Amino acid sequence: MTTARPRRPAFTRRRRRLYLLGAAAVVLGLAAMLILNAFEDNLVFFYSPTDLATRTDVPRDRLIRIGGLVEKGSVARQGAEVRFTVTDTANRLAVVYRGILPDLFREGQGVVAQGRLTAPGTFEAREVLAKHDETYMPREVADAIKRSGQWKESEGKAGAGTGATP
Amino acid sequence: MTAAVTEFFRMGGYGAYVWPAFAFAALVLGGMAWRVLARLRASEGALDRMRDRAEGGRP
Amino acid sequence: MVNILANPARFLRLAGAVLPWCWAAAAVTGGVGLWLAVFVSPADYQQGDSVRIMYIHVPAAWMALAAYTLVAVFSAVALVWKHPLAHIVAGAAVPLGAGFTAICLVTGMLWGKTSWGTWWVWDARLTSVLVLFFLYLGLIALRGAFDDAERGNRAAALLALVGFVNIPIIKFSVDWWATLHQPASVLRIGGPAIHPSMLWPLLTMAVAFMAYFAALLILSVRAEIAGRKLQALLVAAGRNEPAADGLQGEAR
Known part of the structure; x- marks a missing residue:
């Protein structure tokens, strides 16, 4: 709050954090999907x-x-x-x-x-x-x-x- | 009467699994409440004591 | 909606009004649910009376997932909106969620021994729930690992969000992979596969668990706020300055 930097409105900073978090979630979700896909066969507990x-x-x-x-x-x-x-x-x-x-x-x-x-x-x-x-x-x-x-x-x-x- | 009670606790032969499950759940649920209430009492009690001291210390 | 968290005093007033209802709901549904689960509901056509473990195991599992979802949502709010109260709510829900996960795991082991014939197998469902338990423990440890509480909060919030990928994995593990654990009985396409005489006791117990969780969450948040107020007062007193947060307005 007391930084010397020119202050941006709190609204846009909050929005930027929201977008950043959203993008991180998408990337993470994708990574998890890829990993799970790769490991699919090892996750098979039994064969029919x-x-x-x-x-x-x-x-x-x-x-x-x-x-x-x-x-x-x-x-x-x-x-x-x-x-x-x-x-x-x-x-x-x-x-x-x-x-x-x-x-x-x-x-x-x-x-x-x-x-x-x-x-x-x-x-x-x-x-x-x-x-x-x-x-x-x-x-x-x-x-x-x-x-x-x-x-x-x-x-x-x-x-x-x-x-x-x- | 006692036969019915025994039969109830036997749980059709699964009593050794059913009752420990209920007991463990009761233990954990009770422990959760105990922990939260102890922390609440500690911090709110200390706050009250500070307030009393501040008010008692005023001229 | 999110801005309720900006004002702890308003939050506490609201929570104080809700709290008695939570206790009442937990007591009534808990009492009725237990009575239904133990005395009224029938034995299962396959599993006999061992099915009564379900009335503890399934609500505990649901609450383990629900509590983690709440932790993730409040962590996101805390990171984006920076309301301190959001960290407090997330932090308060973590030990409660860990407790529900422990109940789920232990009752599941007892039930597994009677129905499957084994305490534990490393199938996708059981393993992902164990990962959830370790995530909860990690969140507790991480919060305490930093001298700077704010940094600990932020690290825990990030871990909570990363760990959220585990929640859909737990839910759908029984559909995606061949597991020993059976698929969902209640939240499934085509409606519940549980006879109403067993479904109603289960739902009653689920309400009881949820109300109990809500009551303890409110009390835990209240304890944390009081603790921080106390900390601030002690720091202020240590510096020989008047308390800054207006609790002792007349002392200055």
Whole structure:
């Protein structure tokens, strides 16, 4: 306020700061978008069976995560070993796992497993996590919808499609 | 009666997760209020004391 | 609108009038919301009673994002209009936002263990929320790191604005990338995917969290203004000069 410089009206200085800040925000937003775009593939938490079938950049020699729906009727237990099929409705992947499954692991529900591809179309899981969708409702309502035949497969569908590539 | 209460606290088997979640939230929310009120009391109290002293000191 | 911040006395009068309503709203909606969340709302068809963690986790997450947005807006106002009160409001919201983020993270870990089967995964949603928590901590540290309070304020305001890019990332992380965390249930295209019997308790708790935040924000701003007044008086007294800000007009 008491500078010797010829004073400009406070109004224009304020406006200049506003423009400066706006320009900085635009540049920053753009930079963030570019960075996120570049890192997109590393931000993929899991691959879908379709990714495994079509993409060539999926690492075959180290731990990866795969995700999709547990195919109905595919779960088979043999002692401590569980076998099931993960599907994204387009492609399927056979999974073998030894260990404790989470409470929400169910046929027709979403699942994310970490492990290794042992052969084309087979996956040996070290850890199995349940993925649930964004739908919440009381059990009676779910039963009523199922009874009325209005149940959409999308309502039990979590994790189908990776969302990585729209 | 006690069976109903026990069943309530069991939360269908998820009590060990549900109640700690509520307790942690209560702890943090309470801590936030405690911190703000303590600072408010300290600064406003000191201001009041200064005002009292200034008024008491006047001839 | 912005000029309310130019006059702390007017702001304090306005805030004083709003404060009781905030407390009342927080008490009523908090009480009713808790009762609905714990006793009335049904168990989920998939998750059973563990879904009750949602009534804490989701409002805390919303407030973590809302508080940061408020910090960014007031930081921008502070940098452009130079109203000292804008820095004070931004500074007051930061620890509160950090608290909500901590609640969101810890309740989320408990919920994740029951539903997913793990406490933590490094997916885009969980990681970006952890970044938000560190941003809050960074803002607290930065404000205290400068001897010159004004410079600390300005540095914190700049960091707050830079960090704002994280907010849309958090919100849309579940849509942009394959995450373990499910997509949004309430603010989504096509309307909420939560049954009304669970949505209403959730919204009631959200109002409670917001009112509680508003009440603590007002009190925190009041404490900071009183603290600065005290500081000014002590400096003036130390120089053996009369207080300059008119609080003690008759002392001169």
